[in-house]
Amino acid sequence: MPDQPLFQLDALTIAFDGMPVVDALSLEVNHGETLALVGESGSGKSVSALGALGLLPANASLTGGRRLDGLDLSDLSPRDWRRIRGSQVGFIFQEPMTSLNPLHNVGKQLGETLRLHQGLTGQAARRRSHELLERVRLPRTTELLDAWPHQLSGGQRQRVMIAMAIANNPRLLVADEPTTALDVTVQREILALLAELRDEREMGMLFITHDLNLVRHHADRVCVMHQGRAQETGTVSDVFSAPQSPYTRALLDAEPSGRPSPVTTRSALLEARGVGVSFQRPKRLFQRRPAAFEAVKPLDLHVAPGETLGIVGESGSGKSTLAQALLRLVPSR
Structure with a gap:
């Protein structure tokens, strides 16, 4: 060297x-x-x-x-x-x-x-x-x-x-x-x-x-x-x-430490059941339309007052799409 x-x-x-x-x-x-x-x-x-x-x-x-x-x-x-x-x-x-x-x-x-x-x-x-x-x-x-x-x-x-x-x-x-x-x-x-x-x-x-x-x-x-x-x-x-x-x-x-305070109630502030999101793939000329892309498979979630729910996953796992679906910003079922 x-x-x-x-x-x-x-x-x-x-x-x-x-x-x-x-x-x-x-x-x-x-x-x-x-x-x-x-x-x-x-x-x-x-x-x-x-x-x-x-x-x-x-x-x-x-x-x-x-x-x-x-x-x-x-x-x-x-x-x-x-x-x-x-x-x-x-x-x-x-x-x-x-x-x-x-x-x-x-x-x-x-x-x-x-x-x-x-x-x-x-x-x-x-x-x-x-x-x-x-x-x-x-x-x-x-x-x-x-x-x-x-x-x-x-x-x-x-x-x-x-x-x-x-x-x-x-x-x-x-x-x-x-x-x-x-x-x-x-x-x-x-x-x-x-x-x-x-x-x-x-x-x-x-x-x-x-x-x-x-x-x-x-x-x-x-x-x-x-x-x-x-x-x-x-x-x-x-x-x-x-x-x-x-x-x-x-x-x-200043590095973060500690743990969140326990949630005292389990009443639902936000509740979702079977939420899923799919996107249609483009159809090419003279070909059958391909199957839809399933961005979020059906899932349930529950958020109580005063609770933080972490949605964790790799890029492309569907985190942001799920949030947009909950806010009705993208079509969902």
């Missing part, structure tokens, strides 16, 4: 129209390591990564040092940035539905990054796209290449984003809240996949999150931010077992 850090920020300061939002942030990401950048919403995590890699609007001003594998990033031309982003640095943005282009199918979006950075076109690009989707463990890759973003589940869209991010074998992977809005089973699979890809390719990963539980299990070191400033940096075990900053201690103490 090389001695010098893969990615380095030295007193990075960012301001918008003269108003500072990040103050003298310094951090390092080593080869094959995951550094978690942690803090509450608005602490400056995402803007620090975007600023360090030249993705902020024109009204942003930056000072301080930025280096990628020894290359000074402070005075790169737009052409140099286009060469680096997507090839040497891969991004997984917070919300894949807004990051993927709704007007292009998955194959075209993967093919575009392969064309720009590797010159692959036509069948060569499509073969490589197949390989990338298989590498991130997506099934039915031929079908998915021709699918549109709105036809994919949240976990599938996130895996497509990962495939695009690793398409050109980047040295640094920036993952900005990569499991937001994903259920816990898909979340675990995504994070395990990222760790596997990091180890396989000896990438460094900057993992931006506010979820301390994810940091505890999936990062090597952690940098805690608050109001644009780094509060402390260290190994995950050191920071979690003996935090030095008062803010870090407060952040750790």
Whole structure:
């Protein structure tokens, strides 16, 4: 492993129209390591990564040092940035539905990054796209290449984003809240996949999150931010077992705990029996109409006053459809 850090920020300061939002942030990401950048919403995590890699609007001003594998990033031309982003640095943005282009199918979006950075076109690009989707463990890759973003589940869209991010074998992977809005089973699979890809390719990963539980299990070191400033940096075990900053201690103490109060009555505030939802599949020309898709199989539920009923399941299991059916927002039986 090389001695010098893969990615380095030295007193990075960012301001918008003269108003500072990040103050003298310094951090390092080593080869094959995951550094978690942690803090509450608005602490400056995402803007620090975007600023360090030249993705902020024109009204942003930056000072301080930025280096990628020894290359000074402070005075790169737009052409140099286009060469680096997507090839040497891969991004997984917070919300894949807004990051993927709704007007292009998955194959075209993967093919575009392969064309720009590797010159692959036509069948060569499509073969490589197949390989990338298989590498991130997506099934039915031929079908998915021709699918549109709105036809994919949240976990599938996130895996497509990962495939695009690793398409050109980047040295640094920036993952900005990569499991937001994903259920816990898909979340675990995504994070395990990222760790596997990091180890396989000896990438460094900057993992931006506010979820301390994810940091505890999936990062090597952690940098805690608050109001644009780094509060402390260290190994995950050191920071979690003996935090030095008062803010870090407060952040750790704020992790949810406890149990709900017992419900004193079983009278029904909401009761449903045999609720089911089906959707008709489209009929193709000269073919019989296929059987309806059963999104929610018949089920019963009961909610008492003062009670919280948790509806839990993977993406596509029917949770939201059930809620919409109870509110008569979708037809049900």
